[in-house]
Amino acid sequence: MQEIEPVIGIYAGEGASHSWTWFISFLEARGSRGYRFLEGSDLREDRLEGLRAVLIGGGDVEAIARELGEKGARALEGFVGSGGLYFGSCAGAYLVMEGVDLPPYTPFRLIEAGIANYSPAPPPPLNLPHKYKVAYGRGFVFHPAYGPVWVEMQEGSFLGELGTVAAALYGGPVIVPGKGCERLAVYRGPHAGCLPMVEERLLLRLLQNTCAAACGTYGRGRVYICGPHFECPYYPEGGRVLERILQEENIFSARERKQAARLREGRARRDREMRSTAPAAEPKAAGLLEEVRRELSNLRIAARWMESFQVRWKLGAKVWEPEKIIYYADFLWDRADALKECAAAEGAAEDLEELTEKAAGARLALRELRSRLERGEEGLSEAEDLFRRLRILTMRLLECLRDRGSWRSGLVSSGQR
Amino acid sequence: MMEFLFNGTMLVVDLEGRRCEELALPEGLLSGCLGGARANLALLEEYPEADMVLGAGPFTGLPVPGACLSVATWKEGERISHTPLHLFAGMELKLSGFDFVIIKGGSADPLYLWLHDGIADLEEAEALPRDGWEAVDALRRELGEDLVQVLIAGEGPCLGLGYWSSADRVGLGKAWRERGLRAVCARGLGILDAAEPDAFAETCARLLGEVRGSLAPIGHGLEGIIERLGGKEFDYPLPLLHRRRSCFSCPYDCNDFLKTEEDPARMDADGEDEPGLLLTDARSLAILEEKGADLREGVRLLRRAARLGAFPAGAAAAGTGADDRELLEAGPCSWEVPQGPFSPWAAPRPLFEGGDWKERQALAYTLGICPQLMLLTPVLSGETLCELLLRGMGLEVEPQDMLRICLEAAV
Numbered sequence: 155m156q157e158i159e160p161v162i163g164i165y166a167g168e169g170a171s172h173s174w175t176w177f178i179s180f181l182e183a184r185g186s187r188g189y190r191f192l193e194g195s196d197l198r199e200d201r202l203e204g205l206r207a208v209l210i211g212g213g214d215v216e217a218i219a220r221e222l223g224e225k226g227a228r229a230l231e232g233f234v235g236s237g238g239l240y241f242g243s244c245a246g247a248y249l250v251m252e253g254v255d256l257p258p259y260t261p262f263r264l265i266e267a268g269i270a271n272y273s274p275a276p277p278p279p280l281n282l283p284h285k286y287k288v289a290y291g292r293g294f295v296f297h298p299a300y301g302p303v304w305v306e307m308q309e310g311s312f313l314g315e316l317g318t319v320a321a322a323l324y325g326g327p328v329i330v331p332g333k334g335c336e337r338l339a340v341y342r343g344p345h346a347g348c349l350p351m352v353e354e355r356l357l358l359r360l361l362q363n364t365c366a367a368a369c370g371t372y373g374r375g376r377v378y379i380c381g382p383h384f385e386c387p388y389y390p391e392g393g394r395v396l397e398r399i400l401q402e403e404n405i406f407s408a409r410e411r412k413q414a415a416r417l418r419e420g421r422a423r424r425d426r427e428m429r430s431t432a433p434a435a436e437p438k439a440a441g442l443l444e445e446v447r448r449e450l451s452n453l454r455i456a457a458r459w460m461e462s463f464q465v466r467w468k469l470g471a472k473v474w475e476p477e478k479i480i481y482y483a484d485f486l487w488d489r490a491d492a493l494k495e496c497a498a499a500e501g502a503a504e505d506l507e508e509l510t511e512k513a514a515g516a517r518l519a520l521r522e523l524r525s526r527l528e529r530g531e532e533g534l535s536e537a538e539d540l541f542r543r544l545r546i547l548t549m550r551l552l553e554c555l556r557d558r559g560s561w562r563s564g565l566v567s568s569g570q571r
Numbered sequence: 572m573m574e575f576l577f578n579g580t581m582l583v584v585d586l587e588g589r590r591c592e593e594l595a596l597p598e599g600l601l602s603g604c605l606g607g608a609r610a611n612l613a614l615l616e617e618y619p620e621a622d623m624v625l626g627a628g629p630f631t632g633l634p635v636p637g638a639c640l641s642v643a644t645w646k647e648g649e650r651i652s653h654t655p656l657h658l659f660a661g662m663e664l665k666l667s668g669f670d671f672v673i674i675k676g677g678s679a680d681p682l683y684l685w686l687h688d689g690i691a692d693l694e695e696a697e698a699l700p701r702d703g704w705e706a707v708d709a710l711r712r713e714l715g716e717d718l719v720q721v722l723i724a725g726e727g728p729c730l731g732l733g734y735w736s737s738a739d740r741v742g743l744g745k746a747w748r749e750r751g752l753r754a755v756c757a758r759g760l761g762i763l764d765a766a767e768p769d770a771f772a773e774t775c776a777r778l779l780g781e782v783r784g785s786l787a788p789i790g791h792g793l794e795g796i797i798e799r800l801g802g803k804e805f806d807y808p809l810p811l812l813h814r815r816r817s818c819f820s821c822p823y824d825c826n827d828f829l830k831t832e833e834d835p836a837r838m839d840a841d842g843e844d845e846p847g848l849l850l851t852d853a854r855s856l857a858i859l860e861e862k863g864a865d866l867r868e869g870v871r872l873l874r875r876a877a878r879l880g881a882f883p884a885g886a887a888a889a890g891t892g893a894d895d896r897e898l899l900e901a902g903p904c905s906w907e908v909p910q911g912p913f914s915p916w917a918a919p920r921p922l923f924e925g926g927d928w929k930e931r932q933a934l935a936y937t938l939g940i941c942p943q944l945m946l947l948t949p950v951l952s953g954e955t956l957c958e959l960l961l962r963g964m965g966l967e968v969e970p971q972d973m974l975r976i977c978l979e980a981a982v
Contacts, residue, residue: 444690447688447690448690448692451687451688451690452687452714452715454688454760455687455688455714455715455716455719455758455760456714456715456716457715458716458718458760459715459716459717459718462717487688517715520715521715524715
C-alpha cells in the first residue's frame with residue numbers, strides 16, 4: 155500500500171453543501187487521494203499542519219462563517235500568510251472577500267474584492283424563488299442565473315490558454331475585484347440549460363464581461379476566488395481551470411498528472427485488473443465488506459423513492475432537496491466496489507465496521523424521514539439529521555479508501571478530465 | 572465476450588440452509604443455451620438438487636421490443652413448466668445483478684429473497700401479512716422503494732406480480748408458499764453492456780418502429796387480442812377503462828387498468844386507495860364477455876382473485892357470486908394450447924399468418940421477449956433476432972441454429 159500525504163484540505167464541515175464531494179470527483183479523475191477533510195474544529199484549533207491548500211466550496215456561507223468563527227478566520231489567515239493556497243468557489247469565495255464584511259463574516263478578509271450581485275431590493279425572481287436570494291445587511295445577495303454559464307479566461311493570465319469554458323453557477327458571486335486583486339476570468343453569459351432568475355438586461359449586466367474568478371496575494375500565500383464551481387463534474391471543461399490553478403501553485407505534482415493520463419487509458423480494463431489482483435480479505439473483513447455494500451445498496455434504493463416527494467427543506471440559509479439524498483447515496487455506491495481493495499489492508503475491519511454502522515444509521519434516518527413525510531409532516535429535523543449522517547458517512551468512506559486502498563482504489567469516472 | 576447483455580453472475584439459493592451463493596455463469600452456458608428458459612433447463616441439470624430457476628434472456632431489460640421477460644422454470648417431478656414473468660418484474664430481476672437464480676430446498680419458516688445491486692439477502696417473512704396486497708405493501712415499506720418488484724406467494728395457487736395476477740398457470744404461488752418462500756423482491760439499477768452499443772441501439776430503435784407499425788391493425792389492450800382471436804368485434808364495452816399499460820419496453824399496451832371504485836376519468840392519485848385492477852390476462856376478460864357478466868362486478872371479482880392469489884380465468888369462470896374459498900379452489904381455466912412446458916397465458920395461436928405457436932413461444936422464453944408480443948407480430952423474425960444477438964452479445968448464429976437451441980426449451 156502506498157502512503158499518501160494529504161496536502162489538500164477540503165472543507166466538509168457544518169454549512170458545507172454536498173458540493174464538497176465535487177472536489178473529490180475532481181481529484182479522483184486526476185488520480186489523487188492526497189486530501190483530508192476539514193471540519194470547523196480543524197480550523198478553529200488550527201489543525202492545518204502539512205496542508206498546502208485549503209478548498210472551500212458551496213454551502214451556507216453564514217453557517218460556515220459561524221462554524222469557523224474568529225479562530226477559524228485567524229487560522230486561515232495564518233495558513234495563507236505563511237505560504238498556503240486558499241481556493242474558494244461560491245460560498246468559499248463570498249467567505250473571504252473583504253467586501254463581505256458584516257458579522258459573522260467580519261474576520262474573514264483574505265482578498266480585496268466585493269460583489270456586484272447585491273441589492274437592497276432585487277427584482278422579483280423569474281425562476282426558483284427558493285434559490286434566488288439570501289439576506290445580507292439591509293438588502294439581499296441575489297443570483298441572476300442558476301446553471302451553466304460561459305466563462306472566458308483572461309488573456310495574458312496563466313489561465314488564458316484555456317479559452318472559454320462552461321461552468322456551473324449555483325449562487326456564486328459576481329466579483330468586483332479591488333486593488334491588488336487580479337482578474338482571471340470573466341462571465342460570458344448563460345450557457346444552454348441555464349435558468350435566468352432576472353430579466354435579460356439585468357442578467358447580462360451581471361453576467362457579461364464581469365469578473366468570475368480572481369486571485370490575490372496574502373502574505374506569502376495565494377488566494378483564489380471563483381463564482382462558478384470549476385470543480386463541478388457536470389461541466390468537465392471547468393475542471394481544467396482548477397487543475398491549471400493547482401499546477402500553477404505547485405499543488406499538483408507530476409505524479410498526479412501521470413496518473414491522470416493513466417486513467418484515460420481505459421477504465422474498464424483497469425477495473426478488471428484491479429479486481430483480479432486485489433488481495434483476498436480476511437473472512438471477518440470480507441463479511442463486513444458485504445455488510446457495507448448491502449447497507450449502501452439499500453440506502454441508494456430507498457433514496458430513489460424520495461424523488462416522489464414534492465418537498466424541500468430549508469436548513470440555515472440553504473435549501474436541500476430529495477435529489478441531494480440521491481446524489482449522496484449514488485456517490486457512495488459508486489465507490490462501494492473500490493472498498494474491496496481496502497478490505498485486505500491492516501485495520502480495515504474496524505473501518506468497515508464503522509462504515510456499516512454509519513450506513514445503517516443513514517438508512518434508518520431516511521426511513522424515519524420518509525415516514526414523517528407520509529404522515530404529511532415537513533420532517534425538517536429528520537432531514538437535517540439525515541444530511542449530517544450522509545456527509546459524515548461519505549467522509550469516512552473516502553478516508554477508508556484513502557488510508558486502506560492503493561492510490562488507484564475508488565477512482566470513479568466522473569466524466570471530468 | 573459472452574458476458575455482453577448479461578451480468579455474468581448467478582445465484583444459488585438454499586432455502587433450507589438459508590444461504591445464498593453468488594457464482595460466475597458456467598463456461599459455455601450462454602453460447603450453448605442463449606439464456607432464458609433454455610439456460611434454466613441446463614442449470615436444472617447441473618444442479619439436480621434444485622427444482623426451480625428464475626432466468627433472464629439475453630434481451631431482457633434492454634430496449635428490444637417486448638424485452639420484459641424473465642422466466643420461472645419449475646421441475647415438478649418429471650414435469651417441466653416455464654412461467655413468464657412480465658410487466659416490470661422480469662426486467663428488475665435481471666438488472667438486480669443476477670442473470671439466473673437457482674432455488675433449492677425448503678424452509679420451515681417463511682422467508683423472502685431480496686435481490687439488489689448484485690447482493691442477495693434471505694430475510695424472515697414471518698411477520699408478512701397473509702393478504703397478498705398487504706404483504707407487497709409491507710415489503711415495499713421495509714425496502715424503502717415502491718418500485719421494488721415483488722413476486723408474491725399469496726394465499727392461493729397463482730403467483731402475484733406485485734398487486735396483479737401473473738402468468739402463472741401451474742401453481743407457483745402455492746409451491747413457493749409450501750417451501751417457505753413467500754416472495755422474491757428485486758430492484759434493478761444495474762447496467763448491461765452490448766457488444767456494439769450504437770449498432771444495437773439503432774437496430775432496437777428501427778425494430779420498435781417496425782413492430783409498432785405491424786401492430787396497428789390489432790388495436791389496443793386485451794380486447795384487441797380477444798377480437799383478433801375471435802375474428803369478430805369485441806362486443807363488451809369497457810366503460811371502466813382508465814388507461815392501458817405496456818410491460819417494460821413493449822409497444823403493445825395489452826394491460827387494461829379498470830376502475831371500479833371511482834370515476835375512470837380521474838387522473839390524479841389522491842382518490843381511493845384501491846380504485847381498481849390492472850387486468851393482465853386476456854382469457855379472464857374473454858370469459859367475462861362470454862358469460863355476459865356485469866363488468867364492474869367482474870372486475871371486482873378479478874381484483875379479489877389477484878389479492879388472494881387465485882387464477883384469474885378460473886375466478887372469472889367461477890362467477891361473480893363465488894366466495895373466497897371457491898376462488899382459491901378454481902383451476903387455471905386457460906386457453907387450450909399445444910402440449911408442452913410453455914404457459915397457456917398468451918394467446919393460443921399466432922395472430923398473424925404463418926407463425927408457429929411453439930416456435931414463437933420457444934424464441935420468446937429463451938431470448939427474454941414477451942410471449943404475447945411474439946404472437947402478435949411477425950416482425951421479430953429469426954433473421955432480426957440473430958442480428959440483435961450479433962450486435963448485442965457479439966454472438967454469430969444462424970436463424971435455424973438459434974431456433975433449434977430455443978426449441979430445446981420445449982422438451
